[in-house]
Amino acid sequence: MNKHQTPPQSLAAPAVNTAGRPKLRVLGTAISLLEELRQGAENDLGIDVVFDNNDFLTTQHKAAQQPESYDIYDQCFHNLDIVWYWRAIQPIDVSRIGLWGEITDLTKTGRIAPNARLGQGDAPVKKLFVQPNLELGETPSGRISMLPTTHNFDSFAYRTDMISDPRQVESWAGLLDPRWRGRVALVDEPAIGIFDAALAAQAAGLMSFQNIGNMTVDEIDRLIDLLEAHQKDGFFRAFWCTAEDAAELMAENRTDIQSMWSTGITILNGQGVPVEQAVPSEGYRAWHGGLCLSRTLEGRMLDVAYDYLNWWISGWPGAVVARQGYYISTPERSRRFLTAAEWDYWYDGQAAAEDLPGPDGRIRIKAGSSRSGGSYWQRANSIAVWNTTMDEHNYLVRRWMQLVGRS
Template sequence: MSPGILKVIGTSVTLTEQLRRQATRDLPFRIDFEVLDGLSCQRRGIMSPDTYDVYDQWFHSLDLLWTAGSIQPIETARIKRWNQISLSHDHAVSQAEVRSYGTRPADMLFVQEDFMLGPAPTPMISMLPTTYNADSFAYLPDIAGNLGFSMPESWAWLLDERWHGRCTLSQDPAGSAVELALAARSAGLVDVNDPSNMSIEEIDALFDVLLARQRTGHFSRLWVSSEDSIRFLSGPGCVIGSLWSPAYYAVRGMGRDLVYAAPREGYRGWQSGLSLSVAATAEKQEMAYAYFNWWLEGVAG
């Protein structure tokens, strides 16, 4: 493989400078990380596949990426540890085993014979699964106690007017819409059957509630990136808000007495992975597969 640069776009959750430096030391080519916020990364991934080689983000973006023809299939035969990837590949976590909503990554993992995405195993995949987690919201326990909140914690807290003017949310609707649907349903404000697949009527009812809260100033700030959420929840203006777990630990590391909630309704889960740009040349494909295998075998994996 001739020396070159592998261009990777993604978010700060996985594109850390420490990993980039280690990958550059371990692999025979340079690696360039471009860290974007979630919405900007998704927009770039869909509209400008010629500006990156590897797309590192969430599985739910496959609906748009694959439909737009912005990424190409990944050959599982070229992934050395493919048989050890079990969560998505073997449906280790199924909706029959736990109460859950939404689309499982496995439902859009494999490239089917008709070139659509589906769960039936084939030698081609749309995204190489790498990272998964479950997120919720964080809050200051002393203020929660003073306001009269008590266990169990609930997503409904996000819409409780006692937090007026001090609640922050993600600007990305892929996550915040589900969180707010859970909050509105748990608070008895909106009757929602499936928070991950709402009807038009449910969406309208939810937005009536949210717009009313917005007009009164219930939400103090909307964060675009993990760095934004850290800044907001480490400052004086926000005392409750949705938060990714790495950001929670960052705020805790600053000495902020923040609690990460375990909502009685459950967490909001997510999974991310690596996809290959449709514009990647044969040389860049070789580099990308080396990077994919490094992710599973090296420091990251």
């Protein structure tokens, strides 16, 4: 990438449509670019909202190289590095975020409570606050890089009709268990899949890491070599890119155990596929999403963008993402937009008192079902590592592409 490269002006769409309504362009991924949220923002804010939905790498590259093409960058903290380095986004003024005081400490301090476990890797707080020298750090300031919104605690999923004993999958080591040879899949995203694999290799006693959240070149080489050996032996059935792809693998009975996001699990629950998310003793791989402001925003459109940021943490959007299996940074605001049964299931970890809908209104959770891992606070206190862009990320990407056959 050439830091002096300037995208053509034709990339920038008009900020106001022919009817005079502001048009807000949101660049992101399927994690949070839900049609229900787009329509809700239009109705509540009186604006037009256009979603530009891409995979992780495309979204990140477009955010860094083409800030004129979007107003809001909707991504994750671990995808901030390259975008902030090229100054494609501008700091967010905390004084313009009305509910800043209600955002949980999970992002502000790295822990959901003072004595909670702090996972390795890039906890969001390490990149949250804009320092006087414009570097990102954890020392509180009046400006932030990204408004914290959706987040979750991921592990892997397994078919309960094929793996009936939960003790066989109570560790990340289950992902590399020889018993599941040919029936395993990993997520094809280097900054995510590498940690699923690393946690599995470490738990299985196949490798150890000085810092699993920031691997050395030698550690990356040994881990990828290990995965390539498994790949040549037919161990992995597939590498998937989207939650829909992941769900399809299990729905078609091609895998028994695999990397999985909560959206994939809710899809499978809606289809009646017997699947459960593992609760690994080593802890979860956590991630935290949020919203950034394009550096090109000013005047009226900057005001519109701040309205959108404040709307996202106001309550209703958090209820929508809860039905997708995600958490929001202002949970008490969303509680009033969830039924008691929904709150008890998604946040308190209780059995569903009734059938529960997904974001689209279709039933996804059957009465009597329980969410694995317990309550939000239990899950947030069991983080092994955060999704991270490591120092050797570029090298990792090259080795990962070789592994998945895209070199």
